[in-house]
Amino acid sequence: MFRIITVAAAAGALTLGSLACAAPALASTADGTPTPTAHSSLSAIQQAGAAATSKRIASLTTGIGKVNATTKLSAADKSTVLGTLNGDLSAMQGLQSKIAADTDAATAWTDYRSIFTQYRVYAVALPQSYIAAAADGLTDTAIPKLQSAASKISAAFASHPDKVTPDLQAKLADMQAKTADAASKTSGLAASALAVTPAGYNANHAVLTDDRAAVRAALADTKAAAQDGRAILAALK
Amino acid sequence: MIGRAASRLVGPAVALALLVALTGCGKLAAGQGAGTGAPALGSAGSGPAATASAAPTDDSSALDAISQDLDSASTANTEAGSNAAAGDQAATTGDEP
Numbered sequence: 001m002f003r004i005i006t007v008a009a010a011a012g013a014l015t016l017g018s019l020a021c022a023a024p025a026l027a028s029t030a031d032g033t034p035t036p037t038a039h040s041s042l043s044a045i046q047q048a049g050a051a052a053t054s055k056r057i058a059s060l061t062t063g064i065g066k067v068n069a070t071t072k073l074s075a076a077d078k079s080t081v082l083g084t085l086n087g088d089l090s091a092m093q094g095l096q097s098k099i100a101a102d103t104d105a106a107t108a109w110t111d112y113r114s115i116f117t118q119y120r121v122y123a124v125a126l127p128q129s130y131i132a133a134a135a136d137g138l139t140d141t142a143i144p145k146l147q148s149a150a151s152k153i154s155a156a157f158a159s160h161p162d163k164v165t166p167d168l169q170a171k172l173a174d175m176q177a178k179t180a181d182a183a184s185k186t187s188g189l190a191a192s193a194l195a196v197t198p199a200g201y202n203a204n205h206a207v208l209t210d211d212r213a214a215v216r217a218a219l220a221d222t223k224a225a226a227q228d229g230r231a232i233l234a235a236l237k
Numbered sequence: 238m239i240g241r242a243a244s245r246l247v248g249p250a251v252a253l254a255l256l257v258a259l260t261g262c263g264k265l266a267a268g269q270g271a272g273t274g275a276p277a278l279g280s281a282g283s284g285p286a287a288t289a290s291a292a293p294t295d296d297s298s299a300l301d302a303i304s305q306d307l308d309s310a311s312t313a314n315t316e317a318g319s320n321a322a323a324g325d326q327a328a329t330t331g332d333e334p
Binding site: 035052055059063066070072116120121122123126127128129130131133134135137138141142143145146148149152153155156159160201208212215216219222223225226229230233236237 | 296299300302303306307309312313314317318320321327330331332333334
Protein backbone atom coordinates (compact mmCIF):
# COMPACT_ATOMS: atom_id res chain seq x y z
CA MET A 1 0.00 0.00 0.00
CA PHE A 2 2.83 2.35 0.92
CA ARG A 3 4.48 1.52 -2.37
CA ILE A 4 1.33 2.31 -4.31
CA ILE A 5 0.74 5.56 -2.45
CA THR A 6 4.29 6.77 -2.90
CA VAL A 7 4.33 5.82 -6.52
CA ALA A 8 1.01 7.50 -7.10
CA ALA A 9 2.28 10.64 -5.38
CA ALA A 10 5.38 10.67 -7.53
CA ALA A 11 3.37 10.04 -10.64
CA GLY A 12 1.11 12.91 -9.75
CA ALA A 13 4.06 15.20 -9.28
CA LEU A 14 5.27 14.50 -12.76
CA THR A 15 3.45 15.86 -15.76
CA LEU A 16 2.75 13.78 -18.80
CA GLY A 17 4.75 16.30 -20.81
CA SER A 18 7.87 15.82 -18.73
CA LEU A 19 7.55 12.07 -19.07
CA ALA A 20 7.30 12.42 -22.80
CA CYS A 21 10.45 14.52 -22.82
CA ALA A 22 12.24 11.88 -20.74
CA ALA A 23 11.82 9.29 -23.48
CA PRO A 24 14.12 9.78 -26.46
CA ALA A 25 11.89 10.33 -29.46
CA LEU A 26 13.93 8.18 -31.85
CA ALA A 27 15.41 5.73 -29.43
CA SER A 28 14.62 2.06 -29.29
CA THR A 29 14.34 -0.34 -26.39
CA ALA A 30 17.03 -2.85 -25.60
CA ASP A 31 15.19 -5.54 -27.58
CA GLY A 32 14.91 -3.32 -30.64
CA THR A 33 11.29 -2.33 -30.22
CA PRO A 34 10.93 1.36 -31.11
CA THR A 35 10.43 3.50 -28.05
CA PRO A 36 7.05 5.20 -28.47
CA THR A 37 6.32 8.78 -27.58
CA ALA A 38 3.16 10.52 -26.47
CA HIS A 39 2.44 11.12 -30.13
CA SER A 40 2.95 7.54 -31.28
CA SER A 41 0.13 5.51 -32.72
CA LEU A 42 -1.91 3.19 -30.55
CA SER A 43 -0.47 0.14 -32.26
CA ALA A 44 3.11 1.36 -31.77
CA ILE A 45 2.51 1.92 -28.09
CA GLN A 46 0.82 -1.45 -27.77
CA GLN A 47 3.72 -3.16 -29.50
CA ALA A 48 6.25 -1.52 -27.20
CA GLY A 49 4.08 -2.24 -24.18
CA ALA A 50 3.84 -5.92 -25.05
CA ALA A 51 7.61 -6.14 -25.43
CA ALA A 52 8.39 -4.26 -22.23
CA THR A 53 5.96 -6.22 -20.11
CA SER A 54 7.01 -9.58 -21.58
CA LYS A 55 10.63 -8.82 -20.85
CA ARG A 56 9.85 -7.88 -17.26
CA ILE A 57 7.58 -10.86 -16.71
CA ALA A 58 10.41 -13.16 -17.78
CA SER A 59 12.97 -11.40 -15.57
CA LEU A 60 10.65 -11.31 -12.57
CA THR A 61 9.80 -14.99 -12.97
CA THR A 62 13.49 -15.83 -13.02
CA GLY A 63 14.15 -13.58 -10.05
CA ILE A 64 11.33 -15.07 -8.02
CA GLY A 65 12.72 -18.53 -8.68
CA LYS A 66 16.14 -17.46 -7.48
CA VAL A 67 14.76 -15.82 -4.37
CA ASN A 68 12.71 -18.90 -3.53
CA ALA A 69 15.80 -21.08 -3.94
CA THR A 70 18.28 -19.00 -2.02
CA THR A 71 19.10 -19.79 1.59
CA LYS A 72 21.02 -16.56 2.08
CA LEU A 73 18.13 -14.11 2.37
CA SER A 74 16.79 -13.70 5.87
CA ALA A 75 13.20 -14.84 6.28
CA ALA A 76 11.98 -11.28 6.75
CA ASP A 77 13.87 -9.96 3.73
CA LYS A 78 12.77 -12.89 1.60
CA SER A 79 9.18 -12.11 2.47
CA THR A 80 9.68 -8.46 1.54
CA VAL A 81 11.44 -9.29 -1.72
CA LEU A 82 8.89 -11.87 -2.77
CA GLY A 83 6.10 -9.45 -1.96
CA THR A 84 7.64 -6.85 -4.26
CA LEU A 85 8.56 -9.21 -7.09
CA ASN A 86 5.26 -11.08 -7.08
CA GLY A 87 3.38 -7.78 -6.88
CA ASP A 88 5.33 -6.45 -9.84
CA LEU A 89 4.80 -9.67 -11.76
CA SER A 90 1.08 -9.45 -11.25
CA ALA A 91 1.12 -5.78 -12.22
CA MET A 92 3.10 -6.46 -15.41
CA GLN A 93 0.67 -9.19 -16.40
CA GLY A 94 -2.21 -6.83 -15.75
CA LEU A 95 -0.61 -4.00 -17.69
CA GLN A 96 0.16 -6.31 -20.57
CA SER A 97 -3.49 -7.20 -20.90
CA LYS A 98 -4.67 -3.65 -20.33
CA ILE A 99 -2.37 -2.07 -22.91
CA ALA A 100 -3.37 -4.69 -25.46
CA ALA A 101 -7.01 -3.86 -24.81
CA ASP A 102 -6.62 -0.09 -24.77
CA THR A 103 -8.60 1.63 -27.50
CA ASP A 104 -6.93 5.04 -27.58
CA ALA A 105 -3.30 6.10 -27.75
CA ALA A 106 -3.44 8.47 -24.80
CA THR A 107 -4.61 5.77 -22.42
CA ALA A 108 -2.13 3.28 -23.84
CA TRP A 109 0.65 5.83 -23.44
CA THR A 110 -0.23 6.40 -19.81
CA ASP A 111 -0.29 2.66 -19.19
CA TYR A 112 2.95 2.20 -21.07
CA ARG A 113 4.72 4.85 -19.02
CA SER A 114 3.52 3.26 -15.80
CA ILE A 115 5.54 0.15 -16.65
CA PHE A 116 8.57 2.24 -15.81
CA THR A 117 7.51 4.94 -13.43
CA GLN A 118 5.39 2.87 -11.09
CA TYR A 119 7.41 -0.34 -10.94
CA ARG A 120 11.02 0.19 -11.99
CA VAL A 121 11.56 -3.54 -12.30
CA TYR A 122 15.09 -3.24 -13.68
CA ALA A 123 16.13 -0.08 -11.94
CA VAL A 124 14.83 -0.90 -8.45
CA ALA A 125 12.93 -4.14 -7.81
CA LEU A 126 15.46 -6.64 -9.14
CA PRO A 127 18.65 -4.79 -8.14
CA GLN A 128 17.43 -4.13 -4.59
CA SER A 129 16.47 -7.81 -4.24
CA TYR A 130 19.90 -8.97 -5.32
CA ILE A 131 21.67 -6.40 -3.15
CA ALA A 132 19.65 -7.57 -0.15
CA ALA A 133 20.47 -11.20 -0.91
CA ALA A 134 24.16 -10.41 -1.18
CA ALA A 135 24.14 -8.35 2.01
CA ASP A 136 22.26 -11.00 3.97
CA GLY A 137 24.63 -13.69 2.72
CA LEU A 138 27.57 -11.72 4.01
CA THR A 139 25.91 -10.70 7.26
CA ASP A 140 24.40 -14.05 8.17
CA THR A 141 27.06 -16.45 6.91
CA ALA A 142 30.33 -15.10 5.57
CA ILE A 143 31.09 -12.63 8.35
CA PRO A 144 30.17 -14.93 11.27
CA LYS A 145 32.22 -17.75 9.75
CA LEU A 146 35.21 -15.45 9.28
CA GLN A 147 34.88 -14.26 12.88
CA SER A 148 34.72 -17.86 14.04
CA ALA A 149 37.78 -18.79 11.98
CA ALA A 150 39.74 -15.82 13.32
CA SER A 151 38.86 -16.80 16.87
CA LYS A 152 40.05 -20.35 16.29
CA ILE A 153 43.22 -19.10 14.66
CA SER A 154 43.90 -16.96 17.73
CA ALA A 155 43.48 -20.05 19.90
CA ALA A 156 45.83 -22.00 17.65
CA PHE A 157 48.40 -19.21 17.93
CA ALA A 158 48.16 -19.39 21.73
CA SER A 159 48.61 -23.16 21.68
CA HIS A 160 51.58 -23.09 19.31
CA PRO A 161 53.47 -19.84 19.81
CA ASP A 162 56.48 -21.46 18.14
CA LYS A 163 54.61 -21.41 14.82
CA VAL A 164 53.53 -17.79 15.05
CA THR A 165 55.51 -15.35 12.95
CA PRO A 166 55.07 -11.59 12.65
CA ASP A 167 53.68 -12.18 9.15
CA LEU A 168 51.02 -14.56 10.44
CA GLN A 169 50.12 -12.14 13.21
CA ALA A 170 49.78 -9.36 10.63
CA LYS A 171 47.56 -11.57 8.47
CA LEU A 172 45.31 -12.36 11.42
CA ALA A 173 45.07 -8.68 12.29
CA ASP A 174 44.18 -7.88 8.68
CA MET A 175 41.63 -10.69 8.60
CA GLN A 176 39.96 -9.33 11.73
CA ALA A 177 40.03 -5.75 10.46
CA LYS A 178 38.60 -6.67 7.06
CA THR A 179 35.86 -8.74 8.66
CA ALA A 180 34.96 -5.89 11.01
CA ASP A 181 34.93 -3.48 8.07
CA ALA A 182 32.62 -5.78 6.11
CA ALA A 183 30.31 -6.04 9.12
CA SER A 184 30.19 -2.26 9.33
CA LYS A 185 29.46 -1.86 5.63
CA THR A 186 26.67 -4.46 5.60
CA SER A 187 25.01 -3.26 8.78
CA GLY A 188 21.50 -2.23 7.74
CA LEU A 189 22.41 -2.56 4.07
CA ALA A 190 19.65 -4.98 3.09
CA ALA A 191 17.05 -2.82 4.79
CA SER A 192 18.41 0.28 3.09
CA ALA A 193 18.25 -1.34 -0.35
CA LEU A 194 14.77 -2.73 0.22
CA ALA A 195 13.51 0.67 1.35
CA VAL A 196 14.16 2.17 -2.08
CA THR A 197 10.96 2.74 -4.02
CA PRO A 198 10.26 3.45 -7.68
CA ALA A 199 9.32 6.97 -6.58
CA GLY A 200 12.71 7.32 -4.94
CA TYR A 201 14.38 6.26 -8.14
CA ASN A 202 12.23 8.63 -10.18
CA ALA A 203 13.46 11.47 -8.00
CA ASN A 204 17.08 10.31 -7.92
CA HIS A 205 18.41 7.78 -10.39
CA ALA A 206 21.46 7.19 -8.17
CA VAL A 207 19.38 6.16 -5.17
CA LEU A 208 20.78 2.60 -5.15
CA THR A 209 24.33 3.53 -6.08
CA ASP A 210 25.66 3.75 -2.53
CA ASP A 211 24.09 0.43 -1.53
CA ARG A 212 25.50 -1.25 -4.61
CA ALA A 213 28.95 0.14 -3.84
CA ALA A 214 28.69 -0.90 -0.19
CA VAL A 215 27.92 -4.51 -1.00
CA ARG A 216 30.81 -4.60 -3.48
CA ALA A 217 33.21 -3.14 -0.92
CA ALA A 218 32.02 -5.50 1.81
CA LEU A 219 32.43 -8.43 -0.54
CA ALA A 220 36.00 -7.36 -1.31
CA ASP A 221 36.66 -7.25 2.43
CA THR A 222 35.27 -10.71 3.12
CA LYS A 223 37.19 -12.17 0.19
CA ALA A 224 40.42 -10.62 1.44
CA ALA A 225 39.72 -11.86 4.98
CA ALA A 226 39.14 -15.37 3.68
CA GLN A 227 42.43 -15.22 1.79
CA ASP A 228 44.21 -14.17 4.97
CA GLY A 229 42.64 -17.10 6.77
CA ARG A 230 43.70 -19.52 4.05
CA ALA A 231 47.29 -18.30 4.18
CA ILE A 232 47.40 -18.66 7.95
CA LEU A 233 45.86 -22.10 7.80
CA ALA A 234 48.45 -23.24 5.26
CA ALA A 235 51.25 -22.03 7.52
CA LEU A 236 49.85 -23.78 10.55
CA LYS A 237 49.52 -27.16 8.83
CA MET B 238 59.62 -72.11 78.54
CA ILE B 239 60.25 -72.64 74.88
CA GLY B 240 56.64 -71.76 74.04
CA ARG B 241 56.82 -68.51 75.99
CA ALA B 242 60.11 -67.54 74.29
CA ALA B 243 58.61 -68.21 70.92
CA SER B 244 55.58 -66.17 71.66
CA ARG B 245 57.83 -63.30 72.67
CA LEU B 246 59.46 -63.39 69.21
CA VAL B 247 56.18 -63.42 67.28
CA GLY B 248 55.38 -59.76 68.02
CA PRO B 249 58.67 -58.30 66.76
CA ALA B 250 58.59 -60.62 63.77
CA VAL B 251 55.15 -59.43 62.75
CA ALA B 252 56.22 -55.85 63.28
CA LEU B 253 59.27 -56.38 61.10
CA ALA B 254 57.20 -57.99 58.40
CA LEU B 255 54.80 -55.07 58.43
CA LEU B 256 57.69 -52.62 58.29
CA VAL B 257 59.16 -54.35 55.27
CA ALA B 258 55.79 -54.53 53.64
CA LEU B 259 55.03 -50.88 54.23
CA THR B 260 58.41 -49.52 53.24
CA GLY B 261 59.88 -51.79 50.60
CA CYS B 262 56.73 -52.60 48.74
CA GLY B 263 55.51 -49.07 49.09
CA LYS B 264 58.62 -47.76 47.37
CA LEU B 265 58.21 -50.34 44.64
CA ALA B 266 54.66 -49.29 44.09
CA ALA B 267 55.73 -45.70 43.95
CA GLY B 268 58.41 -46.57 41.42
CA GLN B 269 55.89 -48.32 39.24
CA GLY B 270 53.63 -45.34 39.30
CA ALA B 271 56.45 -43.18 38.03
CA GLY B 272 56.85 -45.33 34.99
CA THR B 273 60.18 -46.87 36.09
CA GLY B 274 58.87 -50.30 36.75
CA ALA B 275 59.11 -53.50 34.73
CA PRO B 276 57.66 -53.72 31.27
CA ALA B 277 54.79 -55.72 32.72
CA LEU B 278 53.56 -52.49 34.24
CA GLY B 279 53.25 -51.04 30.81
CA SER B 280 50.18 -49.01 31.60
CA ALA B 281 52.41 -46.52 33.33
CA GLY B 282 54.68 -46.38 30.30
CA SER B 283 51.82 -46.03 27.86
CA GLY B 284 50.58 -42.85 29.52
CA PRO B 285 53.00 -40.42 27.87
CA ALA B 286 52.58 -42.20 24.53
CA ALA B 287 48.81 -41.68 24.68
CA THR B 288 49.28 -38.01 25.50
CA ALA B 289 51.72 -37.57 22.65
CA SER B 290 49.29 -39.01 20.14
CA ALA B 291 46.36 -36.91 21.41
CA ALA B 292 48.02 -33.57 20.69
CA PRO B 293 48.21 -33.93 16.90
CA THR B 294 44.61 -35.14 16.86
CA ASP B 295 43.50 -32.03 18.70
CA ASP B 296 45.56 -29.83 16.40
CA SER B 297 44.12 -31.56 13.37
CA SER B 298 40.60 -31.06 14.64
CA ALA B 299 41.25 -27.40 15.30
CA LEU B 300 42.68 -26.86 11.83
CA ASP B 301 39.80 -28.77 10.27
CA ALA B 302 37.36 -26.52 12.10
CA ILE B 303 39.14 -23.43 10.79
CA SER B 304 39.09 -24.89 7.29
CA GLN B 305 35.36 -25.58 7.52
CA ASP B 306 34.67 -22.01 8.64
CA LEU B 307 36.69 -20.64 5.76
CA ASP B 308 34.95 -22.96 3.30
CA SER B 309 31.56 -21.74 4.48
CA ALA B 310 32.69 -18.12 4.25
CA SER B 311 34.03 -18.65 0.73
CA THR B 312 30.81 -20.29 -0.40
CA ALA B 313 28.82 -17.37 1.01
CA ASN B 314 31.22 -14.94 -0.67
CA THR B 315 30.73 -16.63 -4.01
CA GLU B 316 26.96 -16.54 -3.73
CA ALA B 317 27.02 -12.93 -2.58
CA GLY B 318 29.20 -12.10 -5.58
CA SER B 319 26.72 -13.76 -7.92
CA ASN B 320 23.86 -11.82 -6.39
CA ALA B 321 25.74 -8.53 -6.59
CA ALA B 322 26.54 -9.22 -10.24
CA ALA B 323 22.91 -10.08 -10.96
CA GLY B 324 21.86 -6.79 -9.41
CA ASP B 325 24.33 -4.88 -11.53
CA GLN B 326 23.23 -6.74 -14.64
CA ALA B 327 19.56 -6.02 -14.02
CA ALA B 328 20.31 -2.35 -13.61
CA THR B 329 22.44 -2.10 -16.72
CA THR B 330 20.48 -4.28 -19.12
CA GLY B 331 17.15 -2.72 -18.36
CA ASP B 332 15.61 -0.05 -20.53
CA GLU B 333 14.37 2.22 -17.77
CA PRO B 334 14.16 5.82 -19.03
